[in-house]
Amino acid sequence: MRYYLIAGEASGDLHASRLMESLKKVDPIAEFRFFGGDRMKAVGGVCVRHIRDLAYMGFVPVLLHLRKIMGNMKFCKQDIVEWKPDVVILVDYAGFNLSIAKFLHAKTNIRVYYYISPKIWAWKEWRIKAIKRDVDEMFSILPFEVDFYEKRHHYPIHYVGNPTAEEVRNFRTSYNETKEAFCARHGLDGRPIIALLAGSRKQEIKDNLPAMIAAADRFADYELVLACAPSVESAYYTNFIEGTRVKTVDDETYQLLSHSTAALVTSGTATLETALLGVPQVVCYETPVPRLIRFGFNHIIKVDYISLVNLIGGREIVPELFADRFSVYNIANALYNILPGHTNRDAQLDGYKTVSDRLGDAVAPDNAAQTIYGLLWK
Structure with a gap:
């Protein structure tokens, strides 16, 4: 043919x-x-x-x-x-x-x-x-x-x-690196990790990463690790992480998530990858003219959610902080509620099972x- x-x-x-x-x-x-x-x-x-x-x-x-x-x-x-x-x-x-x-x-x-x-x-x-x-x-x-x-x-x-579901299944089957080995390889100190997934486009990174860092930095017991996209040069990230305690991992997002306790994630396929790897998350997406965007979302856009996790699950499994809900305070508060010991964490993980079941194998x-x-x- x-x-x-x-x-x-x-x-x-x-x-x-x-x-x-x-x-x-x-x-x-x-x-x-x-x-x-x-x-x-x-x-x-x-x-x-x-x-x-x-x-x-x-x-x-x-x-x-x-x-x-x-x-x-x-x-x-x-x-x-x-x-x-x-x-x-x-x-x-x-x-x-x-x-x-x-x-x-x-x-x-x-x-x-x-x-x-x-x-x-x-x-x-x-x-x-x-x-x-x-x-x-x-x-x-x-x-x-x-x-x-x-x-x-x-x-x-x-x-x-779903191709992403298949890719994550294949990764989980083959990946066996311990957290200790992963941390040693990347110069991490072994504390629990909050992963930062700020997108693969420069504008997304510029809009989202500063607030992500400011929110996550409030949790001193956690190490902050940024997943760097292969399409973005490392020098660009330096503009945002210089002078902070953020460490970086290049083109190893799945590996990073496998050893993370929680994640801050921009909307897109990364939200689904994070869910399928079993990491509780907060979806963060800064937009221009936030009140106008919220009006458009409520009255023009035909869906109830922006993240694939919630769209597939059919309900709000992960918090979506975009438009007028995007702020350092809101991100930090939502992150606190998905850390170990908080009920929102278990509810998210339970919701992830629904997403996985609906995607099939x-x-x-x-x-x-x-x-x-x-x-x-x-």
Whole structure:
């Protein structure tokens, strides 16, 4: 079979590359052509556009690069038609990918599958009309999306499992380093650890890390350890931790969490990773114009929570301190309530079991690949 994949961001490149590997297991003669990144290139096939030429986030960057974006879209449509794939697999990246899906539905007979749904359940729910019209099959990695699509919008989808859950399971099976060895390796003194996960983008770090440090520093019996993202140079972190008692760990977030007593975490996949590794957490996310953001969350955004833990659990398992609730005092207070000896800690850990159960133990890319290959033969 011939598979044309479109991923426009680093996370999409990772998920698409794993899907490609799984497709090769069920279809040894699979041919790939794609918009993607280095991980997809490593699997094989022809990369016709790299994600570094695609990933523009925010209104102003998109506006500044609009001509290039439109050129890439025109080229993509033409390239798909000329290559004649058996299926086009879209990976997240909604603005670009839904335009491609619309074109393919209107102008060709090529099947369109979507792997990792765009987050239309949070906002832009009106996009469901385009998805129902233009996307032949949807493959989801979040269990609550099944009810959203099937019950709310009468559009059947495939929940294939969650890649993060699988990654954490694999890590926990193979990791056996003691806390003593971990601390010795990183120059830590062996006290209980509060982990700081401030995000992978510089703006997130700038917005969140100072308040995280100020809140955690109130707990003198704990060592404060920052998980540094590989995409951010160490010198940038120095601006925030110089003169503090914060230590750092580079690109070892799972290892750090395995030995942590609690964590302060920005919203995103890190909240789910922290939960699956069994570490009580406080979700912290500073926003501009906090009162306006709170109004938008209450009246415009279509979900009750911002963290994947709470979205999957269907209730507030972890505290979410964002917009007008984001403050050093609130963070410190919430952190105190999840330390050993406090009832909120046990309640969180119990809630994590619900999250794990709902995610299941399916291997998402393998499950998706088998389903995709089977559907293509129908």
